[in-house]
Amino acid sequence: MNRPFGAVDVAANLKGAVPKATTQKILVALAEKGELTQKTYGKTTFFVVNQSKLDCLPAEEIATLETELKTVEDENKALAIALRNASAELARLKSSPTNAEINARVAEITNMINQARERLEPLRQGAPPVSSEELAELEKEWTRWRGEWVRRRKLFTEKCAVKKLTQIDWYRFWQLATDVLAPQDAKELAEDLGLEWDSAEHIRRKLVIVGDGTYSWLASSPGAHFLYRFPKEYVPVFDNYVAEIKLDEKPVQLALWDTAGQEEYELTNVIQRLRPMSYAHSHVILIAFALDTPDSLENVTTKWIEEVRELCGPQIPVILVGCKADLRPNAHHPDTPDNPCPWVTREKGERVAQAIGARAYKECSALKIEGVDDVFEAATRASMLMREGVPSHPQAAEARHHRRRSAGKAASDETGKGWKCCVIC
Structure with a gap:
């Protein structure tokens, strides 16, 4: 240099x-x-x-030195690669079990095999092969009980036909059985009656409808519609229906649970304990309000969404539905402080739906049968997001315990008269 x-x-x-x-x-x-x-x-x-x-080297010697330098560099690269491979092999060998560890593991497995053989030996000696006579007797016994099962199923079906039980009645009966009985008892009851409830051809989803009362849902085959109720004195109830609908050419059984929300109904302690039961195993929640009653929309944010999130958790899909669209003169309104809107506009409904985390906002009219199919399609698609229904809430368990304890007893209010409500589960 x-x-x-x-x-x-x-x-x-x-x-x-x-x-x-x-x-x-x-x-x-x-x-x-x-x-x-x-x-x-x-x-x-x-x-x-x-x-x-200084003496300068000849060009030939310089070229020779450059060749030697290139050869040394190549050898250095090859040695570096060999060093990396050797390091990887060394790491693998260090992570592998040693001979002593392998021998200990082999001895442990051998001991397990010997113990399994010792347990199998008595079974081999005390379990003679089943004879053809025993197989024939077993098949005969199975045929006898199969015939008994068919007979009971036929009897149950005939009784239902005589009493004109509909699919809705069957569904209510099964809901009552599964709610009151233990799972194993309910399964045995279904087998005794010859009922077959499970079917891979149908997708089953549970839809719970909540909101202020004075209107309700009703499912009717083959479709389901909003229907007005115009009673002289509104009697709030829990009601449930089964709707058979098609979603992407696949049959879906939609169990609709309609709950009421009248204030006087809320004051009944028994009903307050019973209503959480309707949320159990649900896949989607519809919160309904009246488009001609702004107060019902306010109750959505102050009451219903809080109850749904408390009892069903944050994952349950929610659809906000505005009912009685035929009673609203116009879907749009300035809605200023000087000129407040006397009804709920579409913009306000969409804002509330976004605020409560609803998956969709829909409006419909039962009187004109408008928008109902969109509501059910949106609800069914949202229900597919829940592979399993929400688990039972502790309040629902308390309600179930109260109902079992009160079974067979007449309920009455302070005046001694029976309550004017009907609970159908």
């Missing part, structure tokens, strides 16, 4: 073999002889070799 060096640099390169002062004198002497060229910058003197006095 031909670059200027000072006495300090040269002494450092000599690793202290020659003192710095002596190095300075030697460099000055070489400069005086013309072997080096010196130049002083400030207080420091630098020395450089005169290139004209």
